[in-house]
Amino acid sequence: MFDRSLIDEFFPFDEFRDGQRGCLEFILDSFESGKRCVIIEAPTGSGKSAIGLGISRFFNSVYYLTIQKVLQSQIINDFGDSGRIVDLKGRATYPCTFYDRYDVKSVSPADLARIKDEGVDCNHGFCRKKQKRYKIPQCFPSWAAGGFGSLSTLPKGMEYSACPYYEQVFKAINAHTCLMNFSSFLYQTHMSHRFGPRELLIIDEAHQLEPQLLNFISITLNDKRLQRYGIKLEEYQTPEEYWIFFQETDIITKILMLIEDAKDMEDVKGQDEYLSLAKKLRTFIHCMEREEEWIAEYEKGKDYNTVKLKPVFVHTKSYPYVLDYGNRCLMMSATILDVGVFCGSLGIAKSDIAAFRMKNRFPISNRPIYIRSAGNLAGGKKKMPEWGPRLLDKVDEVIAEHPDDRGIIHTHNFAIADLLVGKSVHRDRFLFQNNFSSKEQMLKVHGMTPGSIIVAPAMHEGLDLIGDLSRFQIICKLPWANFFDDKQLARRVELDTRFYVWLCALKLCQSMGRSVRSEDDYANTYVMDGGFMNFLNRAGSMIPSWIRDAVQVE
Numbered sequence: 158m159f160d161r162s163l164i165d166e167f168f169p170f171d172e173f174r175d176g177q178r179g180c181l182e183f184i185l186d187s188f189e190s191g192k193r194c195v196i197i198e199a200p201t202g203s204g205k206s207a208i209g210l211g212i213s214r215f216f217n218s219v220y221y222l223t224i225q226k227v228l229q230s231q232i233i234n235d236f237g238d239s240g241r242i243v244d245l246k247g248r249a250t251y252p253c254t255f256y257d258r259y260d261v262k263s264v265s266p267a268d269l270a271r272i273k274d275e276g277v278d279c280n281h282g283f284c285r286k287k288q289k290r291y292k293i294p295q296c297f298p299s300w301a302a303g304g305f306g307s308l309s310t311l312p313k314g315m316e317y318s319a320c321p322y323y324e325q326v327f328k329a330i331n332a333h334t335c336l337m338n339f340s341s342f343l344y345q346t347h348m349s350h351r352f353g354p355r356e357l358l359i360i361d362e363a364h365q366l367e368p369q370l371l372n373f374i375s376i377t378l379n380d381k382r383l384q385r386y387g388i389k390l391e392e393y394q395t396p397e398e399y400w401i402f403f404q405e406t407d408i409i410t411k412i413l414m415l416i417e418d419a420k421d422m423e424d425v426k427g428q429d430e431y432l433s434l435a436k437k438l439r440t441f442i443h444c445m446e447r448e449e450e451w452i453a454e455y456e457k458g459k460d461y462n463t464v465k466l467k468p469v470f471v472h473t474k475s476y477p478y479v480l481d482y483g484n485r486c487l488m489m490s491a492t493i494l495d496v497g498v499f500c501g502s503l504g505i506a507k508s509d510i511a512a513f514r515m516k517n518r519f520p521i522s523n524r525p526i527y528i529r530s531a532g533n534l535a536g537g538k539k540k541m542p543e544w545g546p547r548l549l550d551k552v553d554e555v556i557a558e559h560p561d562d563r564g565i566i567h568t569h570n571f572a573i574a575d576l577l578v579g580k581s582v583h584r585d586r587f588l589f590q591n592n593f594s595s596k597e598q599m600l601k602v603h604g605m606t607p608g609s610i611i612v613a614p615a616m617h618e619g620l621d622l623i624g625d626l627s628r629f630q631i632i633c634k635l636p637w638a639n640f641f642d643d644k645q646l647a648r649r650v651e652l653d654t655r656f657y658v659w660l661c662a663l664k665l666c667q668s669m670g671r672s673v674r675s676e677d678d679y680a681n682t683y684v685m686d687g688g689f690m691n692f693l694n695r696a697g698s699m700i701p702s703w704i705r706d707a708v709q710v711e
């Protein structure tokens with residue numbers, strides 16, 4: 158069915174890295190044998206984007222989903238030339254061009270001068286600001302679908318709309334490969350309904366699929382505006398009680414009334430939010446009817462009350478919300494770790510899956526893992542006064558071995574970060590995540606400061622510390638998830654203990670992958686938690702050999 162002789166032509170580079178060709182053949186073989194989902198675990202440096210795009214050429218229409226917008230941009234920069242791939246981001250990414258095209262009199266001269274100088278994005282464009290809408294006729298020629306504008310000629314290079322956002326939507330709909338991040342994809346498929354199924358769905362960073370879905374389906378409902386329709390949220394212990402309460406108060410009808418109110422007030426954002434809320438509540442009611450388990454958390458406020466409703470599992474949602482948008486699905490990540498846990502969480506049947514684990518190409522000598530045990534670090538904050546000073550000494554020892562190097566310390570919680578930032582003898586070298594308005598800003602300072610060390614309670618993903626941005630990394634503590642303040646996670650873990658181990662392995666492996674980003678790159682990893690070796694045994698095959706083989710016994 159798939160012509161293998163096209164692999165070379167379809168692959169976006171002239172040469173293959175180790176394992177890439179074999180991986181492409183595995184994917185094609187698996188699809189050909191009838192598997193609907195192929196799962197590829199590909200460590201950093203495997204070139205998984207090239208693999209995905211090579212496979213995409215065997216299909217006529219493709220979605221390529223990433224979690225992070227930065228990866229989306231990277232793919233366009235590296236492979237966007239062909240014109241086959243079109244990326245679509247949120248409105249805020251595109252500039253509103255209305256002010257350049259029309260003589261706007263309804264905006265004050267000062268505002269207009271500022272807008273022309275600084276620009277304004279399509280989320281805050283003229284249509285939103287002045288007409289409380291998401292689009293305006295003057296940005297569409299009369300012949301465009303749904304358009305009725307006065308434009309007779311579109312600006313150069315535009316085919317559908319003079320609005321850069323709608324032009325990009327149009328291009329993405331018609332593109333061979335539509336590249337989106339997860340939140341855009343869920344919005345476009347479930348809120349705007351502009352996009353339908355395609356032949357192939359590629360999901361990059363697939364280990365994030367479950368939390369992304371969980372976030373999209375979960376509900377945060379407050380009674381701030383509902384109170385005017387007589388609804389005051391009460392405190393109940395179970396989601397079933399809220400289900401009954403919603404039926405008794407006919408809450409969906411009240412939310413539809415709030416949508417009408419928002420329309421009357423020309424509040425576009427409010428309309429969207431209530432529309433989304435009504436959809437989510439219908440999903441919740443449907444889940445209750447099917448006896449699916451959810452968690453309810455109530456919070457009493459000064460002026461209004463809030464209830465959060467979250468499903469314990471999302472396995473009944475992964476197909477209708479995501480996987481059904483591809484006849485076939487290719488899921489890739491550096492950290493699948495356990496196909497059973499991963500597929501169980503998404504409700505993917507074993508018979509539908511073929512999985513392949515790629516090897517790490519980077520030399521072990523470039524990425525040694527040293528255990529510098531500070532002993533048992535268990536017992537949480539209560540026990541921290543006992544083990545905290547030991548950990549601090551060990552961290553200071555390691556930093557002293559790297560007097561001029563940049564590095565990163567993964568603390569995995571704020572208590573340890575506070576301890577180090579407050580008491581380390583090397584604290585003058587620290588950059589604390591909390592002291593910067595954005596990760597980008599922190600990285601800029603880090604790159605300009607010799608010997609600086611990032612102290613990161615929660616930066617185990619999405620950080621590319623290439624070259625001398627990091628020559629050493631410290632893992633203070635095994636990153637066990639804290640479920641004491643999270644009822645959904647607590648219940649999830651109670652029902653699936655293997656998932657708890659998987660979560661810890663996931664954070665650990667992701668953290669360890671931050672500092673060695675290419676074949677020539679190198680960095681030492683130091684683990685301070687005395688429970689590390691036991692954890693490797695407990696996690697078993699979840700921990701890939703690229704980590705196990707790099708552990709040095711000193």
Ligand code: SF4
Nearest residue numbers: 253254282284296320
């Ligand atoms: S539709 Fe027109 S006015 Fe609205 S954001 Fe786009 S360019 Fe600006």
